[in-house]
Amino acid sequence: MYQFFTRLMFILAFFIGFNLPAIAAAPPASDPVRIGIMAFNEPDEVMANWHPTADWLSQQLHRPVHLTPLTPSQLDEALTKQSIDFLIGNALTTVAFKKNYGTSHLLTLVHNRVRSPEQSIGSAIVTRIDNNLSQWDQLKDEKLVSSDPQAFGGFQIFAATMATKGINAYRDIPKLRFIGFPQQKLLQMLLSGEADIAVLPSCVLENAVDKGLVPANKLKVVLKQPHPDFACEVSTQLYPGYALTKLGHTDHKLATQVVASLLQITPDNPAAQQGRYQYWSAPVDDSPVFELLKQLEQWPFVTNWQRLLHNALPWGASFIFALLLGYIHHLRVKRLVVKRTQALSAEITHHQYTQKILLEQQQQFYRAQRVLLTGEMASGIAHELKQPLAGIRYLTQGCIYRLDNTQTELATALNKVINQVDRAQTTIHRLRTFCQQTSDYQHCDLRTVIEETLTLMQPEFQRLKLSPKVSLQTLPVFADASLMQQVLVNLLRNALDAMENVPHKSLVIDTGTMGENIYIHITDAGCGLSDSALERLFFPFETSKPQGLGLGMVICKRIIEEHKGKIDAQHANPGLTIKVTLPLNSQPA
Amino acid sequence: MTPLYLVDDDQDVLDSLSWMLEGMGLNCKGFNAADAFLKSVDIKQPAVLLLDIKMPGMDGVALLNHLNQAQSAISVIMLTGHGTIAMAVDCIQQGALNFLEKPVDGEKLFQLLTQAQQHTEQKWHQQNLQLDIANRLATLSQRETQVMEGILAGKMNKVIAAELDIAQRTIELHRQKVMQKMQVSNAAELAWLLANHKL
Numbered sequence: 001m002y003q004f005f006t007r008l009m010f011i012l013a014f015f016i017g018f019n020l021p022a023i024a025a026a027p028p029a030s031d032p033v034r035i036g037i038m039a040f041n042e043p044d045e046v047m048a049n050w051h052p053t054a055d056w057l058s059q060q061l062h063r064p065v066h067l068t069p070l071t072p073s074q075l076d077e078a079l080t081k082q083s084i085d086f087l088i089g090n091a092l093t094t095v096a097f098k099k100n101y102g103t104s105h106l107l108t109l110v111h112n113r114v115r116s117p118e119q120s121i122g123s124a125i126v127t128r129i130d131n132n133l134s135q136w137d138q139l140k141d142e143k144l145v146s147s148d149p150q151a152f153g154g155f156q157i158f159a160a161t162m163a164t165k166g167i168n169a170y171r172d173i174p175k176l177r178f179i180g181f182p183q184q185k186l187l188q189m190l191l192s193g194e195a196d197i198a199v200l201p202s203c204v205l206e207n208a209v210d211k212g213l214v215p216a217n218k219l220k221v222v223l224k225q226p227h228p229d230f231a232c233e234v235s236t237q238l239y240p241g242y243a244l245t246k247l248g249h250t251d252h253k254l255a256t257q258v259v260a261s262l263l264q265i266t267p268d269n270p271a272a273q274q275g276r277y278q279y280w281s282a283p284v285d286d287s288p289v290f291e292l293l294k295q296l297e298q299w300p301f302v303t304n305w306q307r308l309l310h311n312a313l314p315w316g317a318s319f320i321f322a323l324l325l326g327y328i329h330h331l332r333v334k335r336l337v338v339k340r341t342q343a344l345s346a347e348i349t350h351h352q353y354t355q356k357i358l359l360e361q362q363q364q365f366y367r368a369q370r371v372l373l374t375g376e377m378a379s380g381i382a383h384e385l386k387q388p389l390a391g392i393r394y395l396t397q398g399c400i401y402r403l404d405n406t407q408t409e410l411a412t413a414l415n416k417v418i419n420q421v422d423r424a425q426t427t428i429h430r431l432r433t434f435c436q437q438t439s440d441y442q443h444c445d446l447r448t449v450i451e452e453t454l455t456l457m458q459p460e461f462q463r464l465k466l467s468p469k470v471s472l473q474t475l476p477v478f479a480d481a482s483l484m485q486q487v488l489v490n491l492l493r494n495a496l497d498a499m500e501n502v503p504h505k506s507l508v509i510d511t512g513t514m515g516e517n518i519y520i521h522i523t524d525a526g527c528g529l530s531d532s533a534l535e536r537l538f539f540p541f542e543t544s545k546p547q548g549l550g551l552g553m554v555i556c557k558r559i560i561e562e563h564k565g566k567i568d569a570q571h572a573n574p575g576l577t578i579k580v581t582l583p584l585n586s587q588p589a
Numbered sequence: 590m591t592p593l594y595l596v597d598d599d600q601d602v603l604d605s606l607s608w609m610l611e612g613m614g615l616n617c618k619g620f621n622a623a624d625a626f627l628k629s630v631d632i633k634q635p636a637v638l639l640l641d642i643k644m645p646g647m648d649g650v651a652l653l654n655h656l657n658q659a660q661s662a663i664s665v666i667m668l669t670g671h672g673t674i675a676m677a678v679d680c681i682q683q684g685a686l687n688f689l690e691k692p693v694d695g696e697k698l699f700q701l702l703t704q705a706q707q708h709t710e711q712k713w714h715q716q717n718l719q720l721d722i723a724n725r726l727a728t729l730s731q732r733e734t735q736v737m738e739g740i741l742a743g744k745m746n747k748v749i750a751a752e753l754d755i756a757q758r759t760i761e762l763h764r765q766k767v768m769q770k771m772q773v774s775n776a777a778e779l780a781w782l783l784a785n786h787k788l
Contacts, residue, residue, distance in 0.1 A: 215746070305722035382671065387601065390605070390670075394608060394695075398610075400612070536645050
């Protein structure tokens, strides 16, 4: 019992451990403060921009500060591994992490040129001055460029705005390309005509013009939205800018110190100047960003797959494991089914084969019987006709002898009668010869023949609820097996017929060798025969059966005698014993 | 006239065959079973028997066998509905004179019957003669038999007398008695009789 609980606890711990991040201890005061900064393709520039801010913090906190520029995917990894304590990222990332990782939004950055932190960034759709684009729909056919699909102002605000117009920025704009950083490159592409439209964060164009990187009056922002408090021209709604976020594990005291330090930065601080911001503000309302996130998440392409994957991993693994188990079970069942099916089909095949053999044997038997019966019938008919024909011939010839020499006409007619009789005789003789079949003698074991015959007649034994008492031993003979089977079937059937209406049925088949002969004795407990019937048992057309032809025993006698054997019948008490003897043939088959 | 018998289980065949034989001037007597025949006929007497093979009870072959065993003088002609070669050989080996398939032609049968009659008479005479000789031999005394054996061996009277240790005159008397009892006139005739008819 105890063991069971330990095991259960272990399993539970294992699963909980799988799902929950390990609770990490707060870093000691001398450890560096690790700050991740969101960057796309320009880590050096980001480092340069934020370095003074880090220095300021280090100075204020009296402990080292490590800055790490991170791409969006690296960010996810860093949050999962908790390799950073704070994060500076755009509003969308901040909100997304708040949702996915439970981070806390500490401060919002107030960028240059911005009056209200809530309205820090939007997307500007920039084109050449001569472009008359006036509808969002028209964008679909333009050669569009953007820096990165993950860029907040540079793409995602634009994409979310497109979504509100019912356009999927990815799918519906075939000529959309992502060029990468720096963003000025996009402006150059517009000037050179490589692209018609560039999607840029707000103020990029204005900054470029101010720095003289782009000539004034060559490019313009289209589909403008009026934002009286905003210094730059934008095509979309405005959203808060960069924000400082504290990760779940970060000590709140450290967070308080960091916040206090950053709030002290004034616009004239080198940190702010190099970082291109005015100051840090208390967190602003980020509900529009939530809204934006929702709009973006309506499409799978912005779904945070990595995050989802990570969350789903244990479940997925369990699911896959279960699936695997199920599959293994399925395979096992399938294999079993295949095995059983094979066994079954083998059995069916075997059964069918046996059935077929039995059927063939039966057919062969009946064919042989038909031939034999035909032969015997012809023989019997021939005999029956021969007797009266002989009588006619004798009588006719007797008449001729009694004629005197003057009765020539009668003599002629009577001689014709004789000719007719002879003709009939010839026909009968031919018929008999035709119906006589040649036997196929082989060395065989009558034991096998008896066994086969018993199988063949099994249904009839079952019908009479009779099981014959059989004592078999090997009985080598030189015989036609199919003829022997005829004999056996005839004898057995007679025995069964005799016992049809007898209460105590029994059938004994005794076999053995006696000197130079083998013997088969078949004894039934049937109604038996009268002495006269016994005497005429082997005569053709003698039968006690209403449907019988009276040839069965004749055939038996003929076959046995043809095999140089003897067949004999004796009274048994009650019933009849048929004794068959055949010459022994010990020569190997 | 040698008697002629018919044995066949079919009365119609029996009747018609009798009718034909009588038409040929031959008297015959029919039996429809083997045992009926054996009951009423003396098988030691010369006779001709037309015998069917297939019969209930004792069949033709069995009757033939019986006659053969009993050294009957009867000549047997087998008449069968459907004979096989094996059957024919068997019957001939058991002493049947002939083996014919039914129906047999009157003329042919007549010839065979004539032969059979001669055969049975001959056989009967032979049997009778043998019997007679046996009887004659039986009348000889022991001494006479000894003398006869001497004569048959071609010995002179005096040699026989010396061997038997009796007088030559006595031998001559015995010799005379032997010739008289054996109904022969000389030694050569005695030798011929015994050589030809001794069993």
